[in-house]
Amino acid sequence: xxxxxxxxxxxxxxxxxxxxxxxxxxxxxxxxxxxxxxxxxxxxxxxxxxxxxxxxxxxxxxxxxxxxxxxxxxxxxxxxxxxxxxxxxxxxxxxxxxxxxxxxxxxxxxxxxxxxxxxxxxxxxxxxxxxxxxxxxxxxxxxxxxxxxxxxxxxxxxxxxxxxxxxxxxxxxxxxxxxxxxxxxxxxxxxxxxxxxxxxxxxxxxxxxxxxxxxxxxxxxxxxxxxxxxxxxxxxxxxxxxxxxxxxxxxxxxxxxxxxxxxxxxxxxxxxxxxxxxxxxxxxxxxxxxxxxxxxxxxxxxxxxxxxxxxxxxxxxxxxxxxxxxxxxxxxxxxxxxxxxxxxxxxxxxxxxxxxxxxxxxxxxxxxxxxxxxxxxxxxxxxxxxxxxxxxxxxxxxxxxxxxxxxxxxxxxxxxxxxxxxxxxxxxxxxxxxxx
Amino acid sequence: xxxxxxxxxxxxxxxxxxxxxxxxxxxxxxxxxxxxxxxxxxxxxxxxxxxxxxxxxxxxxxxxxxxxxxxxxxxxxxxxxxxxxxxxxxxxxxxxxxxxxxxxxxxxxxxxxxxxxxxxxxxxxxxxxxxxxxxxxxxxxxxxxxxxxxxxxxxxxxxxxxxxxxxxxxxxxxxxxxxxxxxxxxxxxxxxxxxxxxxxxxxxxxxxxxxxxxxxxxxxxxxxxxxxxxxxxxxxxxxxxxxxxxxxxxxx
Numbered sequence: 285x286x287x288x289x290x291x292x293x294x295x296x297x298x299x300x301x302x303x304x305x306x307x308x309x310x311x312x313x314x315x316x317x318x319x320x321x322x323x324x325x326x327x328x329x330x331x332x333x334x335x336x337x338x339x340x341x342x343x344x345x346x347x348x349x350x351x352x353x354x355x356x357x358x359x360x361x362x363x364x365x366x367x368x369x370x371x372x373x374x375x376x377x378x379x380x381x382x383x384x385x386x387x388x389x390x391x392x393x394x395x396x397x398x399x400x401x402x403x404x405x406x407x408x409x410x411x412x413x414x415x416x417x418x419x420x421x422x423x424x425x426x427x428x429x430x431x432x433x434x435x436x437x438x439x440x441x442x443x444x445x446x447x448x449x450x451x452x453x454x455x456x457x458x459x460x461x462x463x464x465x466x467x468x469x470x471x472x473x474x475x476x477x478x479x480x481x482x483x484x485x486x487x488x489x490x491x492x493x494x495x496x497x498x499x500x501x502x503x504x505x506x507x508x509x510x511x512x513x514x515x516x517x518x519x520x521x522x523x524x525x526x527x528x529x530x531x532x533x534x535x536x537x538x539x540x541x542x543x544x545x546x547x548x549x550x551x552x553x554x555x556x557x558x559x560x561x562x563x564x565x566x567x568x569x570x571x572x573x574x575x576x577x578x579x580x581x582x583x584x585x586x587x588x589x590x591x592x593x594x595x596x597x598x599x600x601x602x603x604x605x606x607x608x609x610x611x612x613x614x615x616x617x618x619x620x621x622x623x624x625x626x627x628x629x630x631x632x633x634x635x636x637x638x639x640x641x642x643x644x645x646x647x648x649x650x651x652x653x654x655x656x657x658x659x660x661x662x663x664x665x666x667x668x669x670x671x672x673x674x675x676x677x678x679x680x681x682x683x684x685x686x687x688x689x690x691x692x693x694x695x696x697x698x699x700x701x702x703x704x705x706x707x708x709x710x711x712x713x714x715x716x717x718x719x720x
Numbered sequence: 721x722x723x724x725x726x727x728x729x730x731x732x733x734x735x736x737x738x739x740x741x742x743x744x745x746x747x748x749x750x751x752x753x754x755x756x757x758x759x760x761x762x763x764x765x766x767x768x769x770x771x772x773x774x775x776x777x778x779x780x781x782x783x784x785x786x787x788x789x790x791x792x793x794x795x796x797x798x799x800x801x802x803x804x805x806x807x808x809x810x811x812x813x814x815x816x817x818x819x820x821x822x823x824x825x826x827x828x829x830x831x832x833x834x835x836x837x838x839x840x841x842x843x844x845x846x847x848x849x850x851x852x853x854x855x856x857x858x859x860x861x862x863x864x865x866x867x868x869x870x871x872x873x874x875x876x877x878x879x880x881x882x883x884x885x886x887x888x889x890x891x892x893x894x895x896x897x898x899x900x901x902x903x904x905x906x907x908x909x910x911x912x913x914x915x916x917x918x919x920x921x922x923x924x925x926x927x928x929x930x931x932x933x934x935x936x937x938x939x940x941x942x943x944x945x946x947x948x949x950x951x952x953x954x955x956x957x958x959x960x961x962x963x964x965x966x967x968x969x970x971x972x
Contacts, residue, residue, distance in 0.1 A: 352882040393773030393942040452939050455908055459879070459887050462911040462939060495908055 287624070291631040298604070302636050305600055309640025309692060310647055312589040316688050317648035317680075318655070319585050323578035324679035326670040330571050331511045331564060333672065336414045338401065338482045340380065340505025341514040341564050342521060344369070347533060347549065348557045350457045355550050357560075358456055361499035365530070365559055369504060372524050376509030380408060381501035383487050385494060387453030387463075389433070391441040398437060399482045400451065402490030402501075410507070411484070416673070420445035420469030428489050430468035434480035438470045445470060455495030456502070463493035511564075518563035525559065533560035542566075574670075586688070590695055597699035601633060605707040612707055613716040622708035629704035630697060637696035641689040648685070652678040743898070745862045748873060749854040751898050752891075756851035758927060761957040762786045765802070765950045770841045773942030780807060785961050796962040799838070800970055811967040812838065822967045829964060842914065842935035842945040844885065856881040857889060867892045867901055886913065899928060912938045924952050 295302045335341050344365060345357035359365060359381075369379050383402035388395050403411065405423035412422045415432065423430045433443065443449055444467070451463040465485060473479040488498040496502075508517055522535055533549060536542040542562070549558070565572050605612070612625060659674045660667070670676070743751065763785045771777045786797040794816035801810040809824030812832070819832040837844055857877035865874045870892075877889040888910070892902035899921065905914040915938055920931040929952050937943035960966055 350882070390940045393940060395940050450911075450939055452913070457882060458885070459908050460885050460905070460913055461887075461908040462913060463909065464911075493909065 287627050287631045288635075291628060291635055294628075294632050295635050301600070301604070302639070305597070305636050306640040306643060308596055309593060309637055309696070310643035312593050313641055313644025313688055313692055314648040314651055316582070316586045316589060317644070317684060318651050318678070319582035320579070320684055320688075321648070321652060321678040321680050322655070322676060323575065323582050324681070325677035326578065327571075327575040328511075328679050329672045329677040330568075330575075330670055331514075333414060334568065334571075335505075335507065335511065335564050336410055338399065339564055339567060340503075341508045341511050342506040342518045343562050343564075343567070344504035344506070345502070345560045345562075346504075346557045347560060349555070352457045354456075354458055355546075356456045357502045358496060359501050359504070359557070361497060363501075363557075365504060368525060368528060368530065369506060369521075372521055373506060374509065378410070378507040380404070380505045380507065381487065381503075382505050383490050383494060383496075383500070383502045385453050385490065385502075387451045389437060389441060389483070390450045390452055391443055391447070394441045395452075396437050396440050400453070400485060400490060401482045402485050402487035404487055415469075415484070416472040416479075417469040418472040420467065423468055423484065423486060427466060427468055428486050429464060429466050430486065431465035432469045432471055432484040433467055434471045434483065435473045436480040437483070438467070443467055451493065453493060455493070457495060459495065461493050461495065463489070465489075514563040515565040518561050518566070522561050525561075531556060531558045533558050535561065536566075590691070593692065594695050594699045597633060597637075597696050598703055601629065601700055601703040602706075605629070605703055609710060610716060612710050613712040613714070616710065616712035617716060625708040626701075626704045629707060630700045633696050633700040633704075634693060637693050641692055644692075645685050645689070649680065652680060743873070743895075745859045748862065748875065748893065748898075749857065749859065749877075752893055752900055753851050753854045755898050755928065756900070757788065758954075759788060759790050760954050761788075761791070762952075762954055763957060764952040767948045767950070768838070768841055768843070769946045769948075771942065771944045771946075773940065778804075780804065785957055787957065787962060792959075792962075798962050798967065800967065809970065811970070813962065813964060813967055815962065820964065822964070827968065829967075842937050842943060843947065853877070853891070856884045864895075865892070867894075870901055871895045872901065897928060914938055922949075922952070925954055927954070 331341070346359040346363060346365060347355055347357055350356045350358075366379070366381075373379065381404065385400050385402075386397065387400055388397050403423075405412070406425065415422070417432070418435050420432075423432060431449065433449065438444065441449065447467050449465050449467060451465060453461055453463070455461050463485075471479050471484075487501065491498050491500055494502070508514065510517075519535070522532065525532055531554075534545050536545050546560075615625065616622075656675050656678055658676070660671055660676070661674065763783070765781060765783050768780045768782060769777050770780070780801055781803040782799050782801050784797070784799045787795070789795040795814070796816075797812070797814040799812040801807045809822075811822035811824075813820045813822065813829075820829045821832045822829050838847075856879060858880045859875050860878050861876040863874045865872055872892040872894055875889075875891040875893060877891060879887050886905040887908040888906040890904040890906070891900055893900050899918075901918055903916040904912055905916070907913050915934075915936040917934040917936070918930050918932070919934075921928050922931045923929070929949065930947075931949055933947040935945040935947075
């Protein structure tokens, strides 16, 4: 405690220097936290919105040959894959049955092609939270032919809530079909490109248009509690199904291979149903590459800043020791041990480092709030994929602050060791007479 | 009307009087197919005018060659765009169930399907094949009626095969020649999707051949396509015509 008391007094005595040093540490920590939080925030934003809107973290398709000999993804109400998924995934993970198709929405003489997703509105509460409606309401059970259409498409077709729109598509087996939908809500374009990627309808009604049973589905979308490890979880689920002797479509090494595997599927002789598993990471590899790049950049920035901090601390401490040679000499002459001198300087630097870490944490938080408050008008551009309602999302993890803070404290300790050690070796007689 | 390659033809029936006498729900589709399908090669030039809402109509001239299944064991057709210059050389090749589109600019073939449309018109690749009403549909109702001045059988057809584009069809068949003058195509949910009209026919070498066909998109208002046929011939065509190599060579 007595070291601490003396160290605090020394830190306070050299207010300006202490604050500058703590400020440098704070700045370094702030940048490290901000870059890391931004990288994670961008990835989280993409994973959660992208997956929530048009995909799952893990997607299962069940391929079989239709009566017309077309390769289609179609699973019936009681498909065994449902139970297998329930057996494998945890309580916190969600399993959603969805049906999808590509079709053309037609209103009068206007037409627009669109991806259509059939969902169970009451079971997809998360989607309700994710979708921001410009007008109208979320899908209700009372209106089975209800549809949520994006603002972009509604404007293009000149439609508003309450209007009817035709969907021209084909049944799973390729027969021409038309669905008549009633617009229940218009999806705002707050989520940029993602907002206009799909139209949402009741699965049972879309199934009618697709010519399959109302409880059937074309895809199984799995949403994980821990959405950061979609590829690993998909791999584990694949192995689980393999052990359960479920017929599977080979997992590809990359996206291009997936197309080759699917093409090969049509030439091989097989029957029954074969399940294909794909992770969000696999489907949107480019986004994950960007994530890896951002994280790599944050690590690089961290290393550079840590190096600067290390050198800065070491030099400042040398200067401090030089200026306080007489003081050290006097303390040593009064009987202070070498070890105690080392400890004193180390504690002093740790106090400054702690102050820096504290300030760094606060400034990172404030900086994050400022960055988050900026609105980017990037709707309908590629970059909108990484924004949430026009804002950059920061993912502040307490653990990131703690880990980086501890690393900085350790580095400061490391940087202090050598100069503090040297200070202990100063000859008291020479130091008192200011002889170097 | 479906399947216009071999199609454009209705065999001139020497025995149409007899057919008219024997026609019933059970045999009328077979008789119509016989009228539309023939046993020889076929070639023609046709002009396709496509109307799209809010846009100027686009006109394309194409050469068309076809061969029925009976000759080589599989049905074949080849169509090449002659005009406009920007699309010149674009080709469509059909061999059995396989369809390819040739792009002269990239010099590449891409696989197509029977359901894909020809040059963004209202005509499908499948419309350029042989007529097979009898295989794909059954008559659920047969009534009599007039189509303008033409005395017709009006047939309500429902698909019995999985290999169809439309779940149900309404067909107006002229009583006299047993030629289909009008066809309405319905979706699985019963929505009228397309109307095809064949008001004008010509007789060449004793066979009936379409001269003009209208395809009207009943879903998207204002979309329609008109086909006009010219230089029709039933002469035998060389084998190398129905190959990718011919398509590549013809665009150079």
